[in-house]
Amino acid sequence: xxxxxxxxxxxxxxxxxxxxxxxxxxxxxxxxxxxxxxxxxxxxxxxxxxxxxxxxxxxxxxxxxxxxxxxxxxxxxxxxxxxxxxxxxxxxxxxxxxxxxxxxxxxxxxxxxxxxxxxxxxxxxxxxxxxxxxxxxxxxxxxxxxxxxxxxxxxxxxxxxxxxxxxxxxxxxxxxxxxxxxxxxxxxxxxxxxxxxxxxxxxxxxxxxxxxxxxxxxxxxxxxxxxxxxxxxxxxxxxxxxxxxxxxxxxxxxxxxxxxxxxxxxxxxxxxxxxxxxxxxxxxxxxxxxxxxxxxxxxxxxxxxxxxxxxxxxxxxxxxxxxxxxxxxxxxxxxxxxxxxxxxxxxxxxxxxxxxxxxxxxxxxxxxxxxxxxxxxxxxxxxxxxxxxxxxxxxxxxxxxxxxxxxxxxxxxxxxxxxxxxxxxxxxxxxxxxxxxxxxxxxxxxxxxxxxxxxxxxxxxxxxxxxxxxxxxxxxxxxxxxxxxxxxxxxxxxxxxxxxxxxxxxxxxxxxxxxxxxxxxxxxxxxxxxxxxxxxxxxxxxxxxxxxxxxxxxxxxxxxxxxxxxxxxxxxxxxxxxxxxxxxxxxxxxxxxxxxxxxxxxxxxxxxxxxxxxxxxxxxxxxxxxxxxxxxxxxxxxxxxxxxxxxxxxxxxxxxxxxxxxxxxxxxxxxxxxxxxxxxxxxxxxxxxxxxxxxxxxxxxxxxxxxxxxxxxxxxxxxxxxxxxxxx
Numbered sequence: 001x002x003x004x005x006x007x008x009x010x011x012x013x014x015x016x017x018x019x020x021x022x023x024x025x026x027x028x029x030x031x032x033x034x035x036x037x038x039x040x041x042x043x044x045x046x047x048x049x050x051x052x053x054x055x056x057x058x059x060x061x062x063x064x065x066x067x068x069x070x071x072x073x074x075x076x077x078x079x080x081x082x083x084x085x086x087x088x089x090x091x092x093x094x095x096x097x098x099x100x101x102x103x104x105x106x107x108x109x110x111x112x113x114x115x116x117x118x119x120x121x122x123x124x125x126x127x128x129x130x131x132x133x134x135x136x137x138x139x140x141x142x143x144x145x146x147x148x149x150x151x152x153x154x155x156x157x158x159x160x161x162x163x164x165x166x167x168x169x170x171x172x173x174x175x176x177x178x179x180x181x182x183x184x185x186x187x188x189x190x191x192x193x194x195x196x197x198x199x200x201x202x203x204x205x206x207x208x209x210x211x212x213x214x215x216x217x218x219x220x221x222x223x224x225x226x227x228x229x230x231x232x233x234x235x236x237x238x239x240x241x242x243x244x245x246x247x248x249x250x251x252x253x254x255x256x257x258x259x260x261x262x263x264x265x266x267x268x269x270x271x272x273x274x275x276x277x278x279x280x281x282x283x284x285x286x287x288x289x290x291x292x293x294x295x296x297x298x299x300x301x302x303x304x305x306x307x308x309x310x311x312x313x314x315x316x317x318x319x320x321x322x323x324x325x326x327x328x329x330x331x332x333x334x335x336x337x338x339x340x341x342x343x344x345x346x347x348x349x350x351x352x353x354x355x356x357x358x359x360x361x362x363x364x365x366x367x368x369x370x371x372x373x374x375x376x377x378x379x380x381x382x383x384x385x386x387x388x389x390x391x392x393x394x395x396x397x398x399x400x401x402x403x404x405x406x407x408x409x410x411x412x413x414x415x416x417x418x419x420x421x422x423x424x425x426x427x428x429x430x431x432x433x434x435x436x437x438x439x440x441x442x443x444x445x446x447x448x449x450x451x452x453x454x455x456x457x458x459x460x461x462x463x464x465x466x467x468x469x470x471x472x473x474x475x476x477x478x479x480x481x482x483x484x485x486x487x488x489x490x491x492x493x494x495x496x497x498x499x500x501x502x503x504x505x506x507x508x509x510x511x512x513x514x515x516x517x518x519x520x521x522x523x524x525x526x527x528x529x530x531x532x533x534x535x536x537x538x539x540x541x542x543x544x545x546x547x548x549x550x551x552x553x554x555x556x557x558x559x560x561x562x563x564x565x566x567x568x569x570x571x572x573x574x575x576x577x578x579x580x581x582x583x584x585x586x587x588x589x590x591x592x593x594x595x596x597x598x599x600x601x602x603x604x605x606x607x608x609x610x611x612x613x614x615x616x617x618x619x620x621x622x623x624x625x626x627x628x629x630x631x632x633x634x635x636x637x638x639x640x641x642x643x644x645x646x647x648x649x650x651x652x653x654x655x656x657x658x659x660x661x662x663x664x665x666x667x668x669x670x671x672x673x674x675x676x677x678x679x680x681x682x683x684x685x686x687x688x689x690x691x692x693x694x695x696x697x698x699x700x701x702x703x704x705x706x707x708x709x710x711x712x713x714x715x716x717x718x719x720x721x722x723x724x725x726x727x728x
Contacts, residue, residue: 032061032070039077043084052081072101072110079117088125095121108142109151115139116155129166136162153182153191160198169205176202193219193231197238204242212242233262244621256621260378297350300343307335378622382406385626387715433566437592438478440505440517441466447485448503451493458497465504471515475590480563487556488521488583495581496525508586516588524580528573536573612657612727614638617647617673618689619665627660627689627714634720642666644673651677651684658727659686661706663697671704678705685726689714 035058042051055077062070079094095117102110119135122128136155143152156179163172176199183191200215216239223231240255311332318325386406389395448462455462485503492501502522509516528536536557557571564571564585575581614631618624619642631638639656641647645668647661659677663670674686688701688709698709710722 029061029065029067029070032058032065032067035061036070036073036077039074043077043081048081048084052078055081068101069105069107069110072098072105072107075101076110076114076117079114083117083121086125088121091125092118092121108146112139112142112146112151112155115142116158119155119158123162129162133159133162149182149186150188153179153186153188156182157191157194157198160195164198164201164205167205169202172198172202189222189226190228190231193223193226193228193235196222197231197235200242201238204238204245209242209246213239216242229262229265233259236262252621297343297346300339300346304336304339304343307332307339311336385622387630433477433480435475435477437473438476438481439472440474440476441470441472443478443482444485444503444505447482447489450486451489451501454493455501458493460493460496460498461500463500463502465502467505467507469507469510470505470517471591473592474515475592476587477567480567484560484563484585485519485521487560491556491583492521492523492525492581495527496523499524499580513591514588515591516586518584518586520582520584522580522582527577527579527581528575529577612636612723613655614723615647615650615656615659616640617642617644617659617665617670618662619643620662623662623712630714630716630719633716634723636723644668644670644676647673648676651681656684658723659684660689661686662689663692663701664690671700674701674706675704687722687726 035054039051039054039058042048042054055074058074059071059078062074075094075098079091079098082088082094083091095114099111099114099118102114115135115138119132119139122135123132136159139155140152140159143155146152156175160172160175160179163169163175176195179191179195179198182188183195196215196219200212200219203209203212203215216235220232220235220239222228223235236255236259240252240259243249243252243255311329314328314332315325318328389399444466445464448464451462454460489501489503500523502520504518504520504522506518506520507515508518538558560583561571567587569585569587571583571585573581573583612635614636616624616627616631616638618627618640624640628638628640638660639650639654641650643665644661647659648668650656651659661670661674665673670688677684677686682705685707686705688697688706689712690697690709691712694709694711701709707726708722710718
C-alpha cells in the first residue's frame, strides 16, 4: 500500500510544483507550461501513452530554451508515468535526470519529490530497502528545511511504513510520533487515517492486540465517514489478519469480504478498461510512427537515386564539354554528400524511434502480465470454491444452477485473461515451441470429450474421425496444438445448435521418419458470410456480433493463426452462410519410437488408495482453503504453512511425500525456499504453484530443483494427475 500512498502524494506534489514556479527565479513560458499541464492531466485519466508524448515534447522544448527547471519538471512527469507502468528501470533513469536538473535550478520541492520517487522505485521495484531508506531520509531532511508540514509529512510516513514492513518497530516508533504531530497540525484526514493504521500495525507487531484493534476500528470509522476506498481496503485486510491471529475466524472472514468489496470499488471496470485501451493503443501508434519514418527514408532514397542520375548525365556531358566537367562534378559531389549526411541523421532518428518503441512494447507486456497475474489470484478462489461446492451431493438443485453459472462466468473470465496474455506474448515474441512425444489420437479424443457437456446443452453431436494408419507417437508441441484445437472446436460449438461437429485427422503423406497430416474441424452451423471471411482472423474480430447473442472476445482465431505460423503452418477456411464452416491446417511431424513417454494420454480418474502426506506452502487464505479441500477430495492429507521459511522448518521436523510450493510468498518466496530445501533433501518431490504463465517460470523452477509446475486456478483432475505423476 505504500506505493499507492506515494502515488497520491505525487499528484499533490505536481500542484505544489506548479505553485513553486513563481518563487524559483526563472522565466515562465506559457507554451511549455501548457505541455506540462496537459501531460499531468492525462495521468489522472490513465492515458499513459499520451501523457508520455506530451512530457517528451516538453523535454525537447525545454532543451531548446535551455531551461533547467522545465527539464526537471518534464523528466519528473516521464519518470512518474514509467513508475505507473511498473517499468522501474526507466522510472529510476528519469527520476535521476529530473533530480540533476532540479538541483541545478535550486528547486528544493522538486528535489524532495524526486527523492520520494527514487525511494519508491527502490522499495517497491527493486526491493532494496537500504537504498530506499536512504532516499526517504534525504527527503525527510529536506522537508524539515521547507517548513511545510504537508511536504515533510510524506517521507516521514513512508519511513515509518518501511520500518514496520521490515518489522523494525523500535525504529518506526519515532517517525510514527512525528507523523501523528504533523497530521494533527495540518488537519489532514487522510494522513490521520494512515497514521492510525500504522499505529495499529505497530501495536500488532508488539503483540498489543487490544490496542491494535482499537486503532484499526478508529481508522475504519473515519475512513467510512469520508468514503476513503483505498484506506478501507488495506484497513480491512489488516483487521482480518488481526482477527485471524486472535482465532476469531468469522470476524476475519467478514473483514476479508469487506476488503475484497472495497478493493473492487477502488479498481472499477471503467478504470481497468481505460488502462487496457491505453496499453493496446501503444502498438498501433508506434506502428504508424515506424511507417511514417520508413516512408521518409524511402523518399530520401528516391531523392538520392534521382541526384545520382543527374550526376551520371553530367559525367556524359563532361566528356563533350571538358571545361564544364570539373564544375558540374563538384556540384554533384557536394549534393550527394549533403544528402548522405541527411540520410545518416534520419537513420539515426529511425534507430532511436525503434528503440523507444521497443521500450514501450516491453512496458506494455510487463503491465499486462502483472495485471493478468493479479486477476488470476482472486479467480482461483472464485473458481476453486465454486467447484468445491458443486462436489457437495446434498446441494439444492436451484443452488447448483446458480453455482454452475458462477463457475461458467469464472472460467470465461479466466479464458479471456489467458487469451489477452497469449496475444501479448506472441506480439512480444516470447512464445517458444516445446515439442514432446504425443499420441494425437488420445490427445484429440480427450479434447473432444471435454466439450461433451457443452455439446449436450446445445443438442450437438461430436464426431472424431482418425485415419487408422496414424502413428502412435509423434513429435509435436502438444500444448500449442491443444490450444489451437480448443479454440477451433469451441468456435464451432459456439455457432452450431442441433447439429454435428467433426474433428478429423487425415494422412497426406507418410514416410519412414516423417508424416504430413491434415486437421479438419467442421460444423454444419450458421456459417460465415462471404464479406466477413477476410476479417475473422484479425484481433477482436467477430461475425455480426450486433445481431446475435454469442459471447467471445474475437481473440481465438487470431491466436490460432499466430500459433500455426510459429509451427510452420497456415490456417484455411471454407464456409457457406447457413450451411456450416470448415477450418483446416497441415502439419509435417517427426515419427518417434513408441517407447517414448506420450503426451495426450487419459488421466487416472480414480482417487488415490495409498495414504500420503502433502505439505502445502501458500500465503493466501482463500487459496489455502481451496487447495486443502481439493486434496481431501482426491484422497490426500495435507499440512499448510504460510511462507517458505515455515516450509523449510516443517520439512526438517516431519516427513512428507510431496510439497506444493507457491512461488510468491512473504518473508521467503518459493524459489528461495526450494533452493534451501534441496541443500538437505534431494528426493521429496516439489511442485510449483503459480498464477503466472508456465512458460515464464517453468525453466527457472526446474533449474533450482523443483520437479513440476502447475498453473492456478487448480482443478481436481489436473491436481490429481500431477501429484500421481510425481509420486510414482
